Amino acid sequence: xxxxxxxxxxxxxxxxxxxxxxxxxxxxxxxxxxxxxxxxxxxxxxxxxxxxxxxxxxxxxxxxxxxxxxxxxxxxxxxxxxxxxxxxxxxxxxxxxxxxxxxxxxxxxxxxxxxxxxxxxxxxxxxxxxxxxxxxxxxxxxxxxxxxxxxxxxxxxxxxxxxxxxxxxxxxxxxxxxxxxxxxxxxxxxxxxxxxxxxxxxxxxxxxxxxxxxxxxxxxxxxxxxxxxxxxxxxxxxxxxxxxxxxxxxxxxxxxxxxxxxxxxxxxxxxxxxxxxxxxxxxxxxxxxxxxxxxxxxxxxxxxxxxxxxxxxxxxxxxxxxxxxxxxxxxxxxxxxxxxxxxxxxxxxxxxxxxxxxxxxxxxxxxxxxxxxxxxxxxxxxxxxxxxxxxxxxxxxxxxxxxxxxxxxxxxxxxxxxxxxxxxxxxxxxxxxxxxxxxxxxxxxxxxxxxxxxxxxxxxxxxxxxxxxxxxxxxxxxxxxxxxx
Ligand SMILES: *Cc1c(COP(=O)(O)O)cnc(C)c1O
Numbered sequence: 001x002x003x004x005x006x007x008x009x010x011x012x013x014x015x016x017x018x019x020x021x022x023x024x025x026x027x028x029x030x031x032x033x034x035x036x037x038x039x040x041x042x043x044x045x046x047x048x049x050x051x052x053x054x055x056x057x058x059x060x061x062x063x064x065x066x067x068x069x070x071x072x073x074x075x076x077x078x079x080x081x082x083x084x085x086x087x088x089x090x091x092x093x094x095x096x097x098x099x100x101x102x103x104x105x106x107x108x109x110x111x112x113x114x115x116x117x118x119x120x121x122x123x124x125x126x127x128x129x130x131x132x133x134x135x136x137x138x139x140x141x142x143x144x145x146x147x148x149x150x151x152x153x154x155x156x157x158x159x160x161x162x163x164x165x166x167x168x169x170x171x172x173x174x175x176x177x178x179x180x181x182x183x184x185x186x187x188x189x190x191x192x193x194x195x196x197x198x199x200x201x202x203x204x205x206x207x208x209x210x211x212x213x214x215x216x217x218x219x220x221x222x223x224x225x226x227x228x229x230x231x232x233x234x235x236x237x238x239x240x241x242x243x244x245x246x247x248x249x250x251x252x253x254x255x256x257x258x259x260x261x262x263x264x265x266x267x268x269x270x271x272x273x274x275x276x277x278x279x280x281x282x283x284x285x286x287x288x289x290x291x292x293x294x295x296x297x298x299x300x301x302x303x304x305x306x307x308x309x310x311x312x313x314x315x316x317x318x319x320x321x322x323x324x325x326x327x328x329x330x331x332x333x334x335x336x337x338x339x340x341x342x343x344x345x346x347x348x349x350x351x352x353x354x355x356x357x358x359x360x361x362x363x364x365x366x367x368x369x370x371x372x373x374x375x376x377x378x379x380x381x382x383x384x385x386x387x388x389x390x391x392x393x394x395x396x397x398x399x400x401x402x403x404x405x406x407x408x409x410x411x412x413x414x415x416x417x418x419x420x421x422x423x424x425x426x427x428x429x430x431x432x433x434x435x436x437x438x439x440x441x442x443x444x445x446x447x448x449x450x451x452x453x454x455x456x457x458x459x460x461x462x463x464x465x466x467x468x469x470x471x472x473x474x475x476x477x478x479x480x481x482x483x484x485x
Contacts (some may be wrong), residue, residue, distance in 0.1 A: 011485070014051040019056050064251050066466050068281065068410045074436050078382045078413035078425030078437060079173065079221055081273035082280065088343060089276060089336035096337050103327040107209040107312050113309035117328065118304050120338045121288070127341075127349075128247070128267050129260020130290030136300045136325040136335055140248050143268025143287030144179035144215070149321045150291060150298040151242045151266060152183060152215050157298075157319065160240070163212040167236075171417040185212055192419055196222040196375040203235055211241035218262065219252045219380035220244065221417040221425070233263025235344045242266065242295075246430065250274045250357050251381035251429070255349040265292045275337035286333035300324045355430035359437060363428055366441050371447040374420050382427035384420050395451040395458045397422040402469065403450070403461035407443040445472045 021043065032041050051059075058332055068075070075082035093099065101110050121133040137143040148166065155163040166180040167188050177187040188206050193199040197220070207214075214236045219225045226232065236243055245259040245267035251274045259267040269284040272279035279285055291299065300321040302313035328334075344352065357380055364383040371385040387397035401411035401424075413425040450457050462468060 011049070012055065013051060015050055017050045017052055019051055022459055031211050047214055052261070053237070070278075073408050073410065074432060074440055074447070075410040076412050076425040076426045076428050076440065077282075077410060078223075078466070079248060079416070079431060080280075080413070081248075081250070081270070081381075081427060082410070083273075083276060083429040084431035085276050085278045085336075086340065087329070089339045092339040093332050093335045094164055098331070106392055111311055113328070113331065114304055116338055117331075117334060118306055118311055120341070123305065123338070123341050124269060124288055125290060127254065127258070128269065128290040129258030130264075130267060131260075131293045132296050132299065132303075133287065133290040134299050134303070135287055135288045136323070136327045137268065137287040138325050138330050139272075139285035140246070140268055140270040140287045141175040141179055141325065143270075143289045144244070144246065146184050146287075146300060146321070146324050147266040147268055147291075148183035148185060148213065148215075149324075150289075150295050151244065152185065153298045153319065153321050154242065154295055155212060162210055163241070165208075165210045166244075167203070167206055167214045167241075169216065169220065170419050171196070172215065172217060173221060173246065173248065174416075176215045176217075190214075192220075192222075195377070196220070196224045196419075197228065198232060200228055200231065200235070202330055203232060206237055207239045207241065209240065211236065211239050213242040213244045214243040215246060215268075216264075217249055219249050219382075221249075222375060222384050222420070223249075223252070223379040223382040223425075223427075224375060224377065225380055229262045237263065248273060249381065252353060252382075254345060254353045256353050260290070260292065265295060266290070270336040271333050276340045277333040277336050284330040284333055286330045286337065287371055288329075288334075293383055318421040352430050353381075356428075359428040359430060359432060360426070362434075363426060363441060367426075367444055370445050371424065381429070384417070384424060385424040385426070386420055387422035387424055390448065390451040391422050392454055393451050397424055397453050399458045399461060400424065400444075400447055400451075403447050403458045404443060405462040406438050406464045407440075409440060411444065 024401060040217050044241070056179070070082055070084060097112055101113055107114065117135055122137060124133045124394060125131065134146070137146045164185050165188050166185045168176045168180065170189050171192050180187045190206055191199045191202045198216070214232065216226065216232070218229060233243055242265040243263055244263040245262070247259065247267045247269040250269060267290045268287050269275070269290070271277045271288065277286060297317070297319040298321050300323055301317040302315045303317060304314055305314045341349070360379050360381050360383050364379055367385060368376070371390070372388050374384060374386050387395070387400055391397070397414045401414050404411045406481060415423055416425060417423060447458060
């Protein structure tokens, strides 16, 4: 019904109906051929729907309601930190002095923007315990690649060109091995032990003279803190390798523990996750990278410097890996993150971590009775369940995720990390109330009961969405991006 309505509005084109009104032309009308090379002038008018302003408004509003966003409901997508995006961030990002600057303006006329970037770098340096930060990378994965390129340049500068291996745990996010490959390095996998943590014996086995770096997420993608982190740092450093911290899970340790203090040499942050940049649907993101002192010469250029009270771009960086993003990085997301950090303050950021961890543990304990809990220990900001018990009843994790749509929730992350069978990865975040957590828990409990009593309800879900099950692989590989009648 809903589906048809949208299609009908789109197709109810009536010749001559218009949705705009423009003032009379008060400049001489030039023939099109004088404005564009004739090759570019189309022979026929495009087939656009001719509709009123009201029709088009309803069309887009109807489409927007088919989407699930944070502002419409709970979004416990593990590893993605789908926390509330405070609206004050939007107000500040829209200040004309930020929103309307041109990328090629004189440095003297963008001192405020440069000051904000410089100050944000200083805050992130403090938060991560590193020595300097670049804001250029446009996402977490881009930050990973930038960090690895710096590590590569560092080793090359020391004549260590045989250091080509990046050690990555089997629980790692897919971007880690991908970034290593794109940076021209090779990935070696290190196993997790029965507690879900990196197996130290296996780490000792794979580390060596060819080690460029260990890439680690902490807490890892199972939501577990790597308790042997200092020993791991020691193992890798004494072999001459560097330590790379995937900071996507920083929401678990923000203002409590710092990658720099754990022995890491490079870290990326996802400002669109931990620092409330709106995300999902493809960005824009921001993936600043922090480094320890010995990697500073390799930072992307230009670097923002402060001389007296003046800010400027320093291009004189002979060892830099070069520019990784045009102009200022994704400046708008940086403004939002800066606003968030300043409005929360240090105590506010501590409370973020405490509540994120509390919420996750509360949910994990209440759900452990109904779903298998592969690692029965305190989690950090997220946790994984296994749908093994339900699978024996013929209900797969995918079915559980689809059934959650009927309750109005975005499903958790499923089938990741890869080292847990029928994995369900839940990250509630700190911004959700106890009532919301309880309602979601009730829905999960109801689904567990349905799996036992009426499995077909779960197997055939979703029942209430505009579109039922679709071929997600086909949709991702061969997307249809044009309207087809
Ligand atoms: C999200 C995420 C990334 C990648 O970050 P993007 O900003 O999506 O490129 C890397 N590692 C982990 C653990 C993540 O959760």
